[in-house]
Amino acid sequence: MIKNSIAQITDKQQETAAKIIKELQQENARNTEQGFGPFLAAIYDDNGNLIAKMPNTVAKDKSCLCHAEINTIKAACKNLNSYDLSPFNLSIYVTAEPCIMCMGAIMWSGIKKVFYSVNSADVEKITGFDEGFKPSWLEEFAKRGIEVFGEIEAEEGRKILRQYISSGKEVYKPSDR
Amino acid sequence: MIKNSIAQITDKQQETAAKIIKELQQENARNTEQGFGPFLAAIYDDNGNLIAKMPNTVAKDKSCLCHAEINTIKAACKNLNSYDLSPFNLSIYVTAEPCIMCMGAIMWSGIKKVFYSVNSADVEKITGFDEGFKPSWLEEFAKRGIEVFGEIEAEEGRKILRQYISSGKEVYKPSDR
Numbered sequence: 001m002i003k004n005s006i007a008q009i010t011d012k013q014q015e016t017a018a019k020i021i022k023e024l025q026q027e028n029a030r031n032t033e034q035g036f037g038p039f040l041a042a043i044y045d046d047n048g049n050l051i052a053k054m055p056n057t058v059a060k061d062k063s064c065l066c067h068a069e070i071n072t073i074k075a076a077c078k079n080l081n082s083y084d085l086s087p088f089n090l091s092i093y094v095t096a097e098p099c100i101m102c103m104g105a106i107m108w109s110g111i112k113k114v115f116y117s118v119n120s121a122d123v124e125k126i127t128g129f130d131e132g133f134k135p136s137w138l139e140e141f142a143k144r145g146i147e148v149f150g151e152i153e154a155e156e157g158r159k160i161l162r163q164y165i166s167s168g169k170e171v172y173k174p175s176d177r
Numbered sequence: 178m179i180k181n182s183i184a185q186i187t188d189k190q191q192e193t194a195a196k197i198i199k200e201l202q203q204e205n206a207r208n209t210e211q212g213f214g215p216f217l218a219a220i221y222d223d224n225g226n227l228i229a230k231m232p233n234t235v236a237k238d239k240s241c242l243c244h245a246e247i248n249t250i251k252a253a254c255k256n257l258n259s260y261d262l263s264p265f266n267l268s269i270y271v272t273a274e275p276c277i278m279c280m281g282a283i284m285w286s287g288i289k290k291v292f293y294s295v296n297s298a299d300v301e302k303i304t305g306f307d308e309g310f311k312p313s314w315l316e317e318f319a320k321r322g323i324e325v326f327g328e329i330e331a332e333e334g335r336k337i338l339r340q341y342i343s344s345g346k347e348v349y350k351p352s353d354r
Contacts, residue, residue, distance in 0.1 A: 063254040064261070064285040065247060077240040084241070086351040101281025104309050108241040108278060110351030130321075132281055135312035144307075144354065174263040174287030177321065 002119070002150035004138035009149060017115045020044065020093045021152045024053075025117065028095050029160045031055045037172065038127070038164040041068035041094040043076045043111065051090060052076040058172045069094055069102035073109050086110030095157055096123050097150060100132030106146070113147045117157035126161045128171050179296070179327035181315035186326060194292045197221065197270045198329045201230075202294065205272050206337045208232045214349065215304070215341040218245035218271040220253045220262075220288065228267060229253040235349045246271055246279035250286050263287030272334055273300050274327060277309030283323070290324045294334035303338045305348050 001014070009017070020042065028040040037056030044050055054071035058064060069092065076090065077083055091113035097120040098106060106114060120131035141148050165171070178191070186194070197219065205217040214233030221227055231248035235241060246269065253267065254260055268290035274297040275283060283291060297308035318325050342348070 058260050062258055062260050063251060064287070065251055065254070065282055066260075070242060074240060074242055077242070081239055083235050083239050083243075083349055084352050086353040099281055099285075101278050101285060104276055104278025104281060105242055107307070107309060108276075108351070110241070110353065130284070132284060133312055133314070133317045135310050137310070140310045172260055174285070175261050176263040176287065 001152060002138075002148070004142045004146075004148040006142045006145065007113075007147040007149055016048070017093070017149065017152055021095070021115065021117050022156070024093060024095050025153065025156050025160055028055070029163070032160075032164050032167075032169060035060050037068070038161055038169070039068040039095050041072040041092060043072055043090050043092050046089045046091075051088070052079055059170050064172075065101075067099065067102050069098050070105055073105050073111070076109070084110050086112070091115060095160070096120070097131070099130075100134070103137055103141075107141070107144055111146065113149070114141070115149045115152055117150075117152050118154050118161060119151055122154070122158055123161065126158060127165055128173075130173060130177070178329060179315075179325070181319045181323075181325040183319045183322065184290075184324040184326055193225070194270070194326060194329055198272070198292065198294050199333070201270060201272050202330065202333050202337055205232070206340070209337075209341050209344075209346060212237050214245070215338055215346070216245040216272050218249040218269060220249055220267050220269050223266045223268075228265070229256055236347050241349075242278075244276065244279050246275050247282055250282050250288070254286070261287050263289070268292060272337070273297070274308070276307075277311070280314055280318075284318070284321055288323065290326070291318070292326045292329055294327075294329050295331050295338060296328055299331070299335055300338065303335060304342055305350075307350060307354070 039056040042053040052075035057066040216233040219230040229252035234243040
């Protein structure tokens with residue numbers, strides 16, 4: 001497991017994280033059969049309550065902004081009626097490392113912990129999606145008090161992305177690239 | 178004027194950019210009196226048609242995602258009925274340098290040119306807003322074929338941000354920072 005400098009996790013929490021990521025992966029694989037992009041995110045509070053869960057809807061909603069994390073943070077702000085999620089002690093779980101846009105969104109939301117499966121280098125290699133330039137985000141998140149845990153159940157995550165591509169599904173991006 | 182390596186501009190285009198930025202600044206100053214955040218963005222096509230224009234609505238809409246650029250790109254995708262804006266040859270004009278989230282959004286949209294006024298270092302110094310970590314974005318945008326022009330009418334832009342702060346308006350951010 002990849003972690004940033006402030007990340008701390010117990011065995012029990014690690015088990016819970018793996019369980020949630022596995023559930024997201026199963027749902028993610030089903031979603032791609034219905035025209036969703038191959039990424040899914042969920043936000044939980046510290047008591048295990050699901051606050052919001054949303055897939056990538058770029059192609060379905062015809063909006064380049066509709067990444068899974070963006071959709072999920074939008075829904076969480078709406079459900080909790082606040083732009084400031086920090087008082088709720090929330091964690092975001094994602095089937096892949098956030099792209100540069102979603103990194104920003106997570107920082108501005110006040111979410112406290114990030115758990116992801118497949119890293120961006122693998123996403124780019126397998127799918128051809130552009131994830132953006134990856135600066136020292138683990139350190140930058142640590143500076144802002146955000147714990148990051150990565151590469152959870154990553155082999156299964158990569159498998160789902162490979163299936164997405166081998167079945168000829170859409171790699172949505174600007175058509176001039 | 179700041180430019181990235183692929184940016185090319187004629188005197189006439191430079192005049193037009195300054196005119197649009199000045200108009201946005203005037204509207205931006207008025208918007209802050211009505212509870213909007215102190216940032217405004219607009220997307221134009223090459224023929225000078227306005228495709229979308231939106232202010233920052235983070236506090237008003239209670240969503241940390243509602244930066245001016247995000248709101249404007251969302252509206253442009255809706256107005257043009259596509260996640261891929263690249264065939265429309267669009268430029269985005271913003272009263273300040275995009276934060277890391279909005280940088281990502283611009284990259285994924287297919288917008289071809291970015292014109293901004295106040296740079297992020299000045300925004301942070303004047304207002305206390307966090308703009309994110311600023312990697313080599315000018316070069317990264319150039320790699321993706323996106324021209325960037327910055328610090329247009331920046332003194333007037335800084336003045337409006339100073340007024341926003343001195344009048345005691347909200348600097349919305351996670352409350353734990």
